[in-house]
Structure formats: C-alpha cells, structure tokens
Amino acid sequence: MIADKVECLIFDKDIDDKLKKAAKxxxxxxxxxxxxSLESPNSMLSDVEYMSEPFRLSELTEFVNNLFHHRTx
Numbered sequence: 001m002i003a004d005k006v007e008c009l010i011f012d013k014d015i016d017d018k019l020k021k022a023a024k025x026x027x028x029x030x031x032x033x034x035x036x037s038l039e040s041p042n043s044m045l046s047d048v049e050y051m052s053e054p055f056r057l058s059e060l061t062e063f064v065n066n067l068f069h070h071r072t073x
Contacts, residue, residue, distance in 0.1 A: 006030050008064060024048075031067045 006027040011020050011034045024032055032048045035055075051063055 008033065008067070011035065031064075033063065033067070 007029075008031045009023055009027060011023075011032065013035060020034075024030070034048050034050050035053050049063070049067060051060070055063075
C-alpha cells in the first residue's frame with residue numbers, strides 16, 4: 001500500500017491549506033516540510049518543519065537527512 005511508504009511530505013506555499021491538512025491527516029507518521037514565502041505565516045500546521053526559500057538542492061537534501069537522523073534517535 002502506498003500509504004505505508006510515504007515518509008516525507010514537502011508542501012509549497014501555494015498548495016491549498018485544506019489539501020495540506022488532509023495529506024497530513026492521511027499520512028500521520030510522515031515528516032512535513034513546508035516551503036513558505038518570505039511573507040507567509042509559519043503557523044499553518046503543527047509538527048511541521050519550515051525551510052526558507054530560496055535554497056539549493058543540497059540544502060534540501062541536508063534538511064531531509066537531518067529530519068530522519070533525529071527521527072531514528
């Protein structure tokens with residue numbers, strides 16, 4: 001089942017809040033990263049990591065690796 005394989009959700013600032021909430025409710029154990037715009041509030045969802053834009057792919061990779069490194073401890 002695909003739901004068992006989802007470990008991380010990455011949301012862009014333009015994705016509808018209802019869709020974000022529904023995805024988080026469906027994939028409860030998934031880590032969530034939100035890429036907000038500079039002027040958007042960072043209070044959309046609880047238990048969400050926020051990453052500033054712009055970023056390099058290497059920064060996203062490091063960010064995701066750190067999330068899962070802390071998860072296994």
